[in-house]
Amino acid sequence: MKRESLTSGALKRSRWIGAKAVIAASLAVSSIAIVGLGSASQAGASSKKFSIAFVVGAEADPFFQSMYVGAHAEAKKLGVTLIWQGDPVDYSPSTQIPVVQQVLAEKPSALVIAPTDTKALEPYVAQAIKKGIPVFNVDSGDANQKNITSWVTGNNVQGGTAAADALASALNYSTTCTSASPCTVAVGVSSITTSTDAARLKGFDAQLKAKYPNITALNPIVSQSQSSVAQQGFAQDISAHHLQGIFAIDGTDAEGAAAAITAAGSAGANIKVVGYDAYASNIASMQGGKIAAIISQQPTLEGKDIIKYAVQRLKQGNAKGIPHLLTLANIVLTPTTSQATLNKYVYTAS
Amino acid sequence: MSTSIDTLESVGPSALKRLQSIVGNQQFILLLVLVALVIFFGERNSLFFTSSEFSNLLIDFSGLALIAVAETYVIISGGIDLSVGSTQAISGVGGGFAMQSLMNHHMSETGVLLIGAVICAGIGLVVGAVNAVLITKANLVPFVATLVTLSAGAGMALVFSRGAPIGQNPEAVAWSATGIGPFTWLVIIVISITTILGITLHVSKYGRNNFAIGSNSFAARAAGINVKRHIASVYMLSGILAGLTGMFFYIRSGAGSPQVGASSNLVAIAAVVIGGASLTGGVGRITGTLLGAGILTIVTDGLIFINVQPTWNQVVVAAFIALAAVLQSIRPGLRS
């Protein structure tokens, strides 16, 4: 069990840090709208159909939007009703718990949840199990995995490792970075206390140490999920050091890195950026030559797989043949990746 | 004979007094701090004195300057505007949608940016007008009124954008780096607006009214000033400046990000407070605010520049705000 992926959902938390606390209340209206949407789709279903409640954190995040695409398509294909729920912007147990209570009241056949806290959601998961509702985890996991039928998630340490490889390859490590003239790279994170970022950074640093000793990573810039803050920090690193590369640990940092090297003009022209998260904007930056590689999670696949396993469990009546933990690799996308593959991985909100 | 003695005697104390007033002047202290910071960072890494770094500092300062000026007007008038950060986000997102659509219709880049600036300012104006109505019609205290628009604006920016940056405009980012030497056009525009608003605050009737209302709104009303209308206009001005800052960040990053400016309201307020304005209104100077914004910019950037652990960055910024608070509290003593 990889500890870091336990809270991989913290990715979402980091994206909403700034607005989190105050937004929740003001968005009551939009939450109601989305709740309404969920009920409507359920009402249209026949009573014989299985219904799967799917509760995420900050629902407006492109990551979850992308997960919805996979889950929705799979549910449609398998003929089950999807009850898609989640606070639109707030990644926190205080807003997620009421949502879980509400969907359980609708008596779904199964519950898929991306718990916003490893512990806080546990009693509600137990409650569901008691009612005979099997529970699944996606992205982040519940502390008590005994209760969980299956958990599909990404691997952030592996993603960090892949990022180090991608950056070394973009830098043409063996010829560019020597012990006589080592390479310097900047790192941008959203928050140093977010475990997702920490896991990716851990994988990245370990791989540098093991395989690329001639690459020096600067102290990370903390962007607080704001691309403008990341951009400001990267501009400083570009000015202060003879910078060869940037590892931007999530989507917003990648946006900031792309903008920083564009604005730096000739000083930024040769800086290789490896980013994270296949936002459409980042794919476009990569195609425009500003980003050398993007490490992508697979939210669409996570959504698809977990629905697949949930339906399998409901039809079989047991968990036979269903993996208890499925860790999906983070994928490296580069400018040479085919358009078809890019289309597959880009985080789409549709 | 006696007159010459008088003159001699009066020269001494007045020269001393002048020296005291300079040393006791908060702006002078701020200027010293700023110079000391520049020397400190330059000492650690001489690349700090390069034109490209100067250009970086100017751009980062400019991203803060407009909302700091806005906050100066608001705070001197006796209010506070918490919504300047989220207004950047909502106008950047709204402007981002509009500009993307214009680009899809093959409008020229200049046209796109000009119309985008108007739209961003317009969205800011709308937010400011909502603040104005909440404060002058619904009689909410500014803190609560602008907390409402802060929340609503940030939420709407996220919901409309679905959390993703809106637009793809690398041409704008490239343009953001052009200008005269280290002074990019963007910086020149911001400094021009800042200068005009700074002069307006300190020499015009509008600025005078602003001080009078913040100092004693009853006296201002008794003097025939339309206090409510003035207050409304201040929040609308603040909204416009926040909207333009949204446009500023759209140009810098080539997209309207819903997360932009999330904590910048507090940074702007910190700049104003460091600059010597009183949160109770009636007191403040644009030059002080700009020095405050300059110090915060140099500290934030300089610490990254010399590769300090990021945890220290926030601690140091916090220390500067604390220092300003101390300066504030001892100032009445300096005064008398």
Added chain:
Amino acid sequence: MSNELQPIIELRDISKSYGSVKALIDVSFKAYAGEVIGLVGDNGAGKSSLIKVISGVHAQDSGHLFVDGIERHWKSPHDSMEAGIETLYQDSGLAPDLTIGANIFLGRERRRRGLLGRLGFLDQRGMEREALTELEKVGISVPASKRTVSQLSGGQRQAVAIGRAVMWAKHVIILDEPTNHLGARQSQEVLKVIAAAREQGLCVLFISHTLPHVLEVSDRIIVLRLGRVVRDSPTAEYTVESLLGTITGLSEVTNN
């Protein structure tokens, strides 16, 4: 004093209620240029309501207000100022963070000459200078320079506030408790300024609880009780005791 034909200000049957509270009931009086009128009454007698109606802060429910023989309807305090009435409210006449000059010219700022003036630049130095000379004219000397009002003593502040009213009033100045919180010497300064205003031909409405001050400086005293004018007589006809009795209602002496 009252031999002039035209009263500078005249109230006829002014009434004003706040909800069920009748603050003013058929208040009528006339006041003439060069006259100091003491306006006295217990708390809640209607003094504040009366000056708010005269200065345009609130509109009366019924009755008529004439200034210089013309009936006026104020929409805001600004209207009454335009008509030559200056009001100095209790403890709140000045903006403490502004300079003396800025306070004197508040709401009436003057622009610089030439291009800068047309661009909206205020003539700050000119206003500071003129403020000091105008204050000196009514016997108020304050420290020069760009000091803010918050740096003045209580007495100096009050003097500046009254000086401001005297300087701008064309017809009437209304002073609400101008000697409140002041020491004996400072109060005398204020009373001197009131006398100076009378010399300049202004009508002064002087509201005060300090009866000796009212008796000392006024020409006529109007007593309000429970929203009505209960007595309006030349000051010479009052003693401290009779005035106190009229205010409290213990000695009923009605006008006319």
